[in-house]
Amino acid sequence: MQIIVEEAIEAYQGQRLLEATNAAYAALQNDPQAWLELLEERAEWDVTLADGLEGL
Incomplete structure (x- = not known):
């Protein structure tokens, strides 16, 4: 039972984080x-995506 409650809390926290992120955007x-x-x-950051990685 405790595992189920912990998983539910984690899922709820994840959902709240996504909702807050969407609201901020x-x-x-x-x-x-x-x-x-x-x-x-x-x-500006996109310029750095491939820095030094051409040979990989």
């Missing part, structure tokens, strides 16, 4: 300046 998308800044930062 929705709020970010509702702020055009903040969303643009995020997209710009992502573009």
